[in-house]
Amino acid sequence: MDFNFTEEQQLIQESAREFATKIIAPLAGQIDAEDKIPAEILDGMAELGFMGIPFPEKYGGSALGYEYYVLVQEQIARASAGVATLFSVHMLGADAISIFGTEEQKDRYFPDICKGKLHPSFAFTEPETGSDPKQLVTTVTQDGDYAVINGVKRFISAAAYEGPIVVFCKDTEVGGVSAYIVDKLCPGYSLSPAWEKIGGHGSPIYDVYLKDVRVPASNLLGQRGQGFDILLLGIAFGKIGTSTIALGGILAAYEDAIKYAKEKLHRGQPIAKFQAIQLKIGHLAAKYHSTRWMCYRLGTLANDILSRRSSDWRQFEAEAALVKGYASDTAVEAAKLSMDVHASYGLTKDFPIERVYRDAIICPQIEGVSDMQRIIFAGSVLF
Numbered sequence: 498m499d500f501n502f503t504e505e506q507q508l509i510q511e512s513a514r515e516f517a518t519k520i521i522a523p524l525a526g527q528i529d530a531e532d533k534i535p536a537e538i539l540d541g542m543a544e545l546g547f548m549g550i551p552f553p554e555k556y557g558g559s560a561l562g563y564e565y566y567v568l569v570q571e572q573i574a575r576a577s578a579g580v581a582t583l584f585s586v587h588m589l590g591a592d593a594i595s596i597f598g599t600e601e602q603k604d605r606y607f608p609d610i611c612k613g614k615l616h617p618s619f620a621f622t623e624p625e626t627g628s629d630p631k632q633l634v635t636t637v638t639q640d641g642d643y644a645v646i647n648g649v650k651r652f653i654s655a656a657a658y659e660g661p662i663v664v665f666c667k668d669t670e671v672g673g674v675s676a677y678i679v680d681k682l683c684p685g686y687s688l689s690p691a692w693e694k695i696g697g698h699g700s701p702i703y704d705v706y707l708k709d710v711r712v713p714a715s716n717l718l719g720q721r722g723q724g725f726d727i728l729l730l731g732i733a734f735g736k737i738g739t740s741t742i743a744l745g746g747i748l749a750a751y752e753d754a755i756k757y758a759k760e761k762l763h764r765g766q767p768i769a770k771f772q773a774i775q776l777k778i779g780h781l782a783a784k785y786h787s788t789r790w791m792c793y794r795l796g797t798l799a800n801d802i803l804s805r806r807s808s809d810w811r812q813f814e815a816e817a818a819l820v821k822g823y824a825s826d827t828a829v830e831a832a833k834l835s836m837d838v839h840a841s842y843g844l845t846k847d848f849p850i851e852r853v854y855r856d857a858i859i860c861p862q863i864e865g866v867s868d869m870q871r872i873i874f875a876g877s878v879l880f
């Protein structure tokens with residue numbers, strides 16, 4: 498057990514912090530207002546090698562472990578949850594192709610994914626199902642060398658960017674779920690207007706309409722009927738990103754509370770002198786440190802799965818659920834504590850906590866709501 502960063506981990510954390518502070522943070526209010534990420538941010542992340550951080554060098558990746566991804570994502574999320582959400586989804590779609598894709602599929606997509614020219618998506622939610630993907634009704638049928646997909650996917654992130662989207666479909670011929678890689682914006686692919694949501698701006702979500710979308714049968718990801726396994730492991734990897742969006746929010750809440758407590762004066766003294774404020778800072782510190790070590794460990798568990806040091810996918814899925822549920826709910830608690838330090842000023846757009854608070858509320862509801870995460874983990878120890 499070693500709780501110290503290596504020199505390389507420290508370097509990447511510092512470079513992510515510098516990029517987030519100098520390039521993302523000054524634009525965070527604009528991203529929130531416009532629901533759009535300026536290209537210079539995504540280009541800058543790609544230049545630093547972040548878009549392909551855990552993927553092999555032969556595909557243009559940085560060949561670093563998932564703990565590096567967590568260190569980078571934490572700092573990005575500290576500056577903007579919207580940018581971090583897009584980054585998380587980019588990795589979610591890429592992870593599924595990286596783990597289950599053929600060499601040909603990886604060669605086709607990864608160089609541009611790692612350069613940030615393509616942003617993958619991952620589509621399981623539908624109007625009739627979120628928490629229970631076994632109920633999905635999007636269909637795939639075979640037509641010669643082609644697979645034909647029809648259905649509606651709901652709340653899909655990064656759906657308007659070019660790139661592959663992993664679509665989960667009911668495959669009645671084999672009696673299960675199959676996953677297909679579709680090129681976004683292809684014929685038959687269209688989008689609803691972006692949903693208006695409370696936070697996470699910069700990463701809009703859409704309904705994706707798939708009408709007779711034809712893809713070569715070779716776009717199948719994994720085996721026919723294996724889609725549910727791909728979905729579960731893919732989402733488990735996705736939870737590394739979502740947990741770390743929450744972690745970055747907690748860090749923002751914590752650091753902003755410290756800053757405000759030192760600046761705001763009452764009778765000529767900073768409010769930091771009040772014990773009630775000190776208690777809140779103490780609670781925030783505990784929330785930050787407990788969550789960060791859970792997230793860093795989840796990154797190393799992902800490495801274990803991929804390097805086959807562990808083959809217990811189900812245990813990894815349970816651990817990812819545990820961390821995601823905890824980190825998400827803790828982000829909401831931390832945002833509330835920091836808001837209480839700021840009091841009424843925190844409700845105004847003059848202070849970042851107003852945005853951090855709205856962003857935090859997103860975390861427990863996405864990629865499986867928090868209660869479902871606890872139920873998943875409980876299942877791993879009870880049955």
Ligand SMILES: Cc1cc2nc3c(=O)[nH]c(=O)nc-3n(C[C@H](O)[C@H](O)[C@H](O)COP(=O)(O)OP(=O)(O)OC[C@H]3O[C@@H](n4cnc5c(N)ncnc54)[C@H](O)[C@@H]3O)c2cc1C
Pocket residue numbers: 586618619620621622626627628629651652653654655697702859862863864865866867868869
């Ligand atoms: C910002 C954002 C980005 C998103 N991005 C994507 C994306 O890229 N791709 C994608 O596919 N989806 C995406 N989603 C959708 C998201 O993952 C789902 O909305 C989420 O999984 C929850 O599903 P639901 O909203 O349908 O909730 P429901 O399943 O309707 O759940 C409602 C409530 O019922 C409870 N509940 C449901 N079933 C059970 C049960 N069996 N036992 C106990 N309680 C239960 C839940 O805990 C919850 O409290 C995104 C959503 C948002 C807001």
